[in-house]
Amino acid sequence: MTEVQAGQGTQPLEVPRIDARPQRYRDVLIALVAFVLLALLPVLFGSKQLLDFVIRCAAYGLFATSLNLLVGYTGLISFGHGMFFGLGAYGFGLMMQKTGVPIPVAFIATLAMTVVVAVVIGAICVRLKEIYFAFVTLAFQMLIHSTILSWQSLTGGDQGLRGGIPRPPFLGIDLSNHLHLYITSCALLVIGLLLMRQIAQSPFGYTLRMIRDNATRASFIGIDVWRAKLVIFVLAALFAATGGIIMALFVSGAYPEFAYWTISGEGIFINMLGGVTTFLGPMVGTVLLLILNDTVTRLTEYHGIVLGIVILFFAIGLRKGLMDFVVEWFAQRRGEGRA
Amino acid sequence: MDLDALASCLASPACLVTQTTSGLIIGMLLFLVAVGLTLIFGVLKVVNFSHGAFYMFGAYFAMTAYQVTGSFALAILSGAVGTALLGLIFERVFMSRVYGRDVLMQLLVCYAFVLIFDDVVRMIWGPEFKSMGMPAAFQVPPLFIAGGVVPPYYLLLIGVALAAAALLGLGLARSRIGKVIRAAAHNPGMVSALGINTGLIYGGVFALGGMLAGLAGALAAPVRSLTPGMGFSVLIESFIVTVIGGMGSILGALIGALLIGLIRSFGSLGFPLFTEGLMYLFMVIVLVSRPTGLFGKEVA
Numbered sequence: 001m002t003e004v005q006a007g008q009g010t011q012p013l014e015v016p017r018i019d020a021r022p023q024r025y026r027d028v029l030i031a032l033v034a035f036v037l038l039a040l041l042p043v044l045f046g047s048k049q050l051l052d053f054v055i056r057c058a059a060y061g062l063f064a065t066s067l068n069l070l071v072g073y074t075g076l077i078s079f080g081h082g083m084f085f086g087l088g089a090y091g092f093g094l095m096m097q098k099t100g101v102p103i104p105v106a107f108i109a110t111l112a113m114t115v116v117v118a119v120v121i122g123a124i125c126v127r128l129k130e131i132y133f134a135f136v137t138l139a140f141q142m143l144i145h146s147t148i149l150s151w152q153s154l155t156g157g158d159q160g161l162r163g164g165i166p167r168p169p170f171l172g173i174d175l176s177n178h179l180h181l182y183i184t185s186c187a188l189l190v191i192g193l194l195l196m197r198q199i200a201q202s203p204f205g206y207t208l209r210m211i212r213d214n215a216t217r218a219s220f221i222g223i224d225v226w227r228a229k230l231v232i233f234v235l236a237a238l239f240a241a242t243g244g245i246i247m248a249l250f251v252s253g254a255y256p257e258f259a260y261w262t263i264s265g266e267g268i269f270i271n272m273l274g275g276v277t278t279f280l281g282p283m284v285g286t287v288l289l290l291i292l293n294d295t296v297t298r299l300t301e302y303h304g305i306v307l308g309i310v311i312l313f314f315a316i317g318l319r320k321g322l323m324d325f326v327v328e329w330f331a332q333r334r335g336e337g338r339a
Numbered sequence: 340m341d342l343d344a345l346a347s348c349l350a351s352p353a354c355l356v357t358q359t360t361s362g363l364i365i366g367m368l369l370f371l372v373a374v375g376l377t378l379i380f381g382v383l384k385v386v387n388f389s390h391g392a393f394y395m396f397g398a399y400f401a402m403t404a405y406q407v408t409g410s411f412a413l414a415i416l417s418g419a420v421g422t423a424l425l426g427l428i429f430e431r432v433f434m435s436r437v438y439g440r441d442v443l444m445q446l447l448v449c450y451a452f453v454l455i456f457d458d459v460v461r462m463i464w465g466p467e468f469k470s471m472g473m474p475a476a477f478q479v480p481p482l483f484i485a486g487g488v489v490p491p492y493y494l495l496l497i498g499v500a501l502a503a504a505a506l507l508g509l510g511l512a513r514s515r516i517g518k519v520i521r522a523a524a525h526n527p528g529m530v531s532a533l534g535i536n537t538g539l540i541y542g543g544v545f546a547l548g549g550m551l552a553g554l555a556g557a558l559a560a561p562v563r564s565l566t567p568g569m570g571f572s573v574l575i576e577s578f579i580v581t582v583i584g585g586m587g588s589i590l591g592a593l594i595g596a597l598l599i600g601l602i603r604s605f606g607s608l609g610f611p612l613f614t615e616g617l618m619y620l621f622m623v624i625v626l627v628s629r630p631t632g633l634f635g636k637e638v639a
Contacts, residue, residue: 146616311451315447315451
């Protein structure tokens with residue numbers, strides 16, 4: 001039986017650094033610079049479309065990067081990760097519409113609810129392997145989707161959560177102001193990415209890579225594989241839900257499509273597009289897919305054909321995601337230079 | 340939820356017959372699609388995510404052939420043969436490039452073709468709903484069994500699907516080609532070393548799988564409306580069927596398809612809005628209690 005290795009192939013294992021602190025400072029610095037650059041964007045370009053684009057990138061980017069914690073780092077191909085995106089959007093939207101609690105409270109409560117749901121679903125799912133894991137996650141996703149559709153009195157059924165999400169100001173932040181929403185989304189994105197980066201580079205992150213490459217060996221040296229998989233499943237769910245919350249704030253509502261399996265499919269596609277072996281691959285994939293979607297939809301009504309051909313180019317032509325390709329290309333060039 | 344409706348139906352023989360037949364035809368159509376999927380997985384070890392497209396093409400091919408020739412038999416035949424050819428080309432030109440590679444890459448190639456095929460259908464046949472219409476031979480009054488309504492076409496549909504199932508099962512178990520296919524599923528390297536062209540076997544199995552899905556689409560064309568993207572819900576349902584039955588098991592596909600058909604038909608009475616949810620719930624329950632499906636072999 002071949003273990004699914006998510007594009008790893010025969011590459012040697014990365015060797016963990018003994019002291020990760022210098023890298024941590026570097027990551028925090030990069031995150032700060034990235035945030036400052038994003039915050040300067042509205043000053044340099046006043047275009048609302050661009051800011052909207054970045055907000056959507058933040059929502060989908062958090063979702064896709066968290067999916068990569070499962071797919072790329074742990075070798076868990078989840079087809080149902082989108083359920084947490086939808087759960088975040090609906091949980092937050094409902095909380096704001098029904099209870100009128102301040103936004104930070106609703107935010108934290110939504111994440112808490114996500115943890116509970118993810119622990120229950122994850123405990124069942126991570127027992128299964130490979131394709132069965134993929135399908136049982138898909139089944140849970142569709143179960144949640146069906147529940148949203150049928151629980152009309154609460155969720156509005158196929159019409160979605162309409163009527164807008166109230167956004168009372170808090171701590172001087174007014175999310176009904178477009179600029180405030182933009183900065184908040186950017187902050188959530190950067191903080192989320194930084195946290196995920198820390199998870200990926202931590203000893204726990206390397207445990208995940210070991211489980212991906214050889215789960216049997218991992219359990220032989222005393223790692224509780226089931227628990228490690230469950231922990232990353234729940235953590236990834238949290239970031240996906242955060243993406244969903246940003247989306248709900250952005251569109252001021254929540255729709256059943258947010259919890260439909262195609263969201264998960266798109267997430268996987270984004271990962272493959274950008275690459276699963278580099279941390280920022282999914283972010284690159286998100287930007288690529290959103291640009292692709294926007295331009296192709298504007299140019300032709302047959303955007304499926306164009307998108308399909310682009311996917312084929314990556315899957316059969318490049319045989320890997322863009323970031324993977326670029327990184328390997330540089331590594332190869334450097335190797336040649338030395339030789 | 341409408342449990343009273345479900346209870347009163349279960350108490351009435353007429354309703355029982357009607358719902359059971361409707362569950363059976365859903366199940367038989369699903370079986371034809373799912374058995375192709377499970378066969379392709381069993382032999383090629385590929386999860387063919389584009390399988391629903393073959394169902395869609397089968398329906399459109401049948402509709403066009405019926406409009407051109409007026410013969411229902413020719414319509415069914417062109418649905419089946421057309422998709423078999425399409426499957427063969429698709430497998431040889433594209434899928435064969437990603438064998439043994441990352442599962443994600445295979446899924447991605449299939450996903451690309453789901454998008455492409457849907458748009459191709461939209462280009463050729465237009466985006467709106469189409470209907471083929473019931474062939475004249477079957478525009479006869481329905482049969483009444485214990486007071487339940489059973490259109491004659493349903494009987495044909497169930498008969499053809501059962502015949503296909505029997506033929507497939509016997510063919511795989513008894514015929515020489517069936518044995519070679521089973522051997523290739525088990526140990527392709529050995530089969531190849533014995534001088535048998537495994538590429539041909541793979542192409543053939545993919546074409547066979549495509550043909551079964553196309554046949555299902557052609558059979559469904561008179562009773563369902565045709566639209567680009569119609570393959571998708573069928574794909575998801577047939578995935579559920581294969582997973583419930585156990586990936587690679589033909590008997591499992593049959594049992595799984597019938598169970599899903601019955602759940603859908605009776606579930607639509609008791610839980611009108613949550614019928615789909617019931618299917619997923621059932622799948623979750625099966626996978627939790629038997630992680631490789633009802634008839635799946637334990638994956639080592």
